[in-house]
Amino acid sequence: QVQLVESGGGLVQAGGSLRLSCAASGLTFSNKQMGWFRQAPGKEREFVAAISWSGDMTYYADSVKGRFTISRDNAKNTVYLQMNSLKPEDTAVYYCAAGSRFNFPRTRAYEYGYWGQGTQVTVSS
Numbered sequence: 294q295v296q297l298v299e300s301g302g303g304l305v306q307a308g309g310s311l312r313l314s315c316a317a318s319g320l321t322f323s324n325k326q327m328g329w330f331r332q333a334p335g336k337e338r339e340f341v342a343a344i345s346w347s348g349d350m351t352y353y354a355d356s357v358k359g360r361f362t363i364s365r366d367n368a369k370n371t372v373y374l375q376m377n378s379l380k381p382e383d384t385a386v387y388y389c390a391a392g393s394r395f396n397f398p399r400t401r402a403y404e405y406g407y408w409g410q411g412t413q414v415t416v417s418s
Contacts, residue, residue: 295319295407297389302412305379309416313374315389315409322370323347326392328405329363329374331385331414338388342374343398352398357383379416386411 301313313329326346332338342363343352351363362375372389390405399405 295391297391297407297409299387299389299409299412302387302414304415304417307379307381307416307418309379310375310377311379311414313376313387313389313412313414315372315374317370317372317391320391320407322391323367324394326394326397326399327363327365327372328390328392328399329372330388330390330402331383332388332411333385336385338402340400340402341387343400344372345397346394350397352400354400376414379414381416381418383414384416385414387414 296318299315328343329341330338331341340354344363344365348365360378365372388411389409391407392399392405
């Protein structure tokens, strides 16, 4: 079965950095567009970043542009989210998701068919 497993979350001070990883199995990873979403308590899940199946195209939410970088290693079936200059408002559970390679970028949660369990990121002020 398909599994997406996130790791790398934790507690960091404002201005710090974290690198999230998402290891995929049970699907043809190199054929999937990958996305990162986040959900803060009491809020809807929101789009953070997406990367095309080949890795040659990326797309970011305005709130993270210039601070976060999405990348992927198709040989390792893994997608990454490098998060720099973190702010308290970045605190959320972060989820990776896999979707069709077509129609890039997909920014709505319902456009992704597979999800990980999430990893908590907490940024203290």
